[in-house]
Amino acid sequence: DAGITQSPRHKVTETGTPVTLRCHQTENHRYMYWYRQDPGHGLRLIHYSYGVKDTDKGEVSDGYSVSRSKTEDFLLTLESATSSQTSVYFCAISEIQGLGQPQHFGDGTRLSIL
Amino acid sequence: LAKTTQPISMDSYEGQEVNITCSHNNIATNDYITWYQQFPSQGPRFIIQGYKTKVTNEVASLFIPADRKSSTLSLPRVSLSDTAVYYCLVKDYNAGNMLTFGGGTRLMVKP
Numbered sequence: 001d002a003g004i005t006q007s008p009r010h011k012v013t014e015t016g017t018p019v020t021l022r023c024h025q026t027e028n029h030r031y032m033y034w035y036r037q038d039p040g041h042g043l044r045l046i047h048y049s050y051g052v053k054d055t056d057k058g059e060v061s062d063g064y065s066v067s068r069s070k071t072e073d074f075l076l077t078l079e080s081a082t083s084s085q086t087s088v089y090f091c092a093i094s095e096i097q098g099l100g101q102p103q104h105f106g107d108g109t110r111l112s113i114l
Numbered sequence: 115l116a117k118t119t120q121p122i123s124m125d126s127y128e129g130q131e132v133n134i135t136c137s138h139n140n141i142a143t144n145d146y147i148t149w150y151q152q153f154p155s156q157g158p159r160f161i162i163q164g165y166k167t168k169v170t171n172e173v174a175s176l177f178i179p180a181d182r183k184s185s186t187l188s189l190p191r192v193s194l195s196d197t198a199v200y201y202c203l204v205k206d207y208n209a210g211n212m213l214t215f216g217g218g219t220r221l222m223v224k225p
Contacts, residue, residue, distance in 0.1 A: 042215045043201065044215070045214075058212065090158070092157070103160070103203075105158050105159070106157050107155070108156070
């Protein structure tokens with residue numbers, strides 16, 4: 001399996017608090033992605049990165065920010081968490097985007113915002 | 115935005131062949147179609163990908179018609195351990211060539 005570690009694996013917090021999720025990879029892949037998964041919506045792309053300090057928005061980026069200061073780490077931040085951001089968050093990596101290059105996923109972070 | 119769509123659920127029995135179709139009318143012309151399998155409490159796992167016609171590997175086949183507006187994942191002789199959710203992933207040109215997952219098909223394999 002690809003070396004992807006998400007932390008924390010579970011988190012419960014209150015509305016209005018900041019939350020940061022971390023994705024760490026040991027594969028030296030260029031692309032990293034953050035998805036959220038909700039019942040009835042499948043997986044939706046939040047943000048992705050195509051290199052250090054290079055990021056772009058996905059389908060559901062409102063309320064989220066990301067940072068990538070090192071190749072191996074991609075951080076997802078909820079500046080002021082809301083109950084609608086309760087979800088399971090998945091990080092993924094790939095060497096290139098698309099063009100026959102599959103993504104490899106972490107095991108997810110279950111985030112509950114009360 | 116047009117969506118990438120799949121049946122919500124399917125039932126099958128052990129030993130049968132299962133075909134799951136994904137509709138992706140707005141697929142980008144220059145990219146592959148990828149299918150993933152997901153078990154509870156795990157991230158999606160790559161199964162197979164293709165660009166056109168037919169692709170086969172040790173676990174599945176993928177059939178893609180010439181217009182590429184749909185694709186069919188074929189699982190031969192399923193077992194109980196194939197019970198999972200299956201997702202297709204394409205680039206949607208209506209969404210700025212953004213990677214877009216289908217909603218997932220929950221496959222239940224019965225003994």
